[in-house]
Amino acid sequence: MQATAQAHSNIAFIKYWGNADDALRLPANPSISMNLAGVTTTTTVVWDSALQTDSLSINDAPADEKATQRVAQHLEAIRKRLKLDLKAAVTSGNNFPMGAGIASSASSFAALTVAAVAAAGATLTERELSSIARLGSGSASRSIPAGYVEWCTGMSHDESVAYTIAPADHWSLVDVIGVISTGHKEVGSREGHGTAITSDFQAARVASAPARLAQCKEALFGKDFAKFAAVVEHDSNLMHAVMMTSRPPLFYWQPASLLLMEQVRRWRAEGLNVCYTLDAGPNVHCLTTAEHADEIEARVRALEGVQSVIRAAVGGGAAVVG
């Protein structure tokens, strides 16, 4: 009873921040993302009657208590769904730095979900895999389907799922990630979501999110980069404004993040297809088109404070790979 699955990280164009239901992880607002090709978590799950407890190793080392607990909790939800009474040994590996604003929890819980279900010999719909992945990490629901993905809020566990709105080859966007810091962030996005409601601004951000979702889809379907850039940067600014006005405030931007954001606005004014978005971390995702990706990558690399660059085209969905 063993399977290996691979899932991609994703970057949201319209952000998820704050829950309508914390236990079920129903999001306060719908979101849109693209999967990141080549930015993956690969996870092997072995269900074994000889095991007394669930175990987890990440990148060839035993995981800490907190991470193991979180995975065990997710496995428990899968056991319940599949009526399974076995413990699992989970082995997971990322090919990118964790906890620094590149959504490792998204790819991790997507890969874990797909591997655990396959190892049990079960076959679930993509829709159901997405809703189960969501229980582990909200954004993991978006790493199940391929390409460009929308995650609707939903009013129940079954309804709150992500689905493909355009295939990966619809538009050749590229995410050039300026890695500012690979250190672990002080406040993870999981705890951060809980603070969203303490901002005076969260209600207004949530209320206007459906309008931005519609604008983003319009831009995406019409491949209108100028329209896309305007709504994506605005949405990122809104989320970080909510973070910075929460109690206590969350500041994920670092000095180099601000510098890179400023440069991206300048480069776009020069005529390059590029806009920025930042998750709950300091790294700046510079979204561009394939034709301008080399130029943007070179410019990002040359900036002071940028430690490295990760470049990703639009990726596929989570899949069993062994």
Added chain:
Amino acid sequence: MQATAQAHSNIAFIKYWGNADDALRLPANPSISMNLAGVTTTTTVVWDSALQTDSLSINDAPADEKATQRVAQHLEAIRKRLKLDLKAAVTSGNNFPMGAGIASSASSFAALTVAAVAAAGATLTERELSSIARLGSGSASRSIPAGYVEWCTGMSHDESVAYTIAPADHWSLVDVIGVISTGHKEVGSREGHGTAITSDFQAARVASAPARLAQCKEALFGKDFAKFAAVVEHDSNLMHAVMMTSRPPLFYWQPASLLLMEQVRRWRAEGLNVCYTLDAGPNVHCLTTAEHADEIEARVRALEGVQSVIRAAVGGGAAVVG
């Protein structure tokens, strides 16, 4: 018919951002500030029947068309009030850099108002001087009274005035300004105010401002630095969040601003009395108490990206000096 007046710049603890009435410059929300001792504009006004037009020189050089127009417009309001039919020669000088987040327009229009009225031989109440100064620049209304000052919104020109809520010697706060850039900002605060309503967040900021005003006064009257720091930093974050989410967005923070803000939070966690606030510019005002001012000044000076430091205790009101 000549007089010289001096007025201090001020730094707001609870910020003014956006107007309820643009023409009258009635603010969307009330604000609180302290005057900055030693950070002054000195202005001489000469009403002279030989003059064909109003003229303005700033720091010993003829001012540009835009600045001259703005001063002429203000002089026109004063002529109307005093039933005066003369043009004026205005000579003004600042002892601090202009247009970089230190409110030069506040001290400038306060000094201009007091000098112009005195030069005409008129005597107006502080209340009336404050409301006239407000027509030139909203925050100038707060540079008329001495010490710690509140500016109420008011429903009319006469009502929207600033007044002292505590004398300068009530609490020995010190503003240690980390000057990040002395360059002129791309979007001045005057135009910026007009963009406030384009942010989804301005309504919420304005709605919660009276509560913050009350908290700030409580902290100020009780000399409770921890409470003061919490509300002052939060209010600054709220204003910048509105700025960054306006269309188009206004980013006044620079990388070094972010670095300094982060340091200030750390220094406070170490036990130092210090909190930050930023106006419409990159400079970081580090508010501290007299006992910790030397330590804070030394730390701010040592930071990368800080070009210079301006240190100011609580200042007096605008006054005729010659």
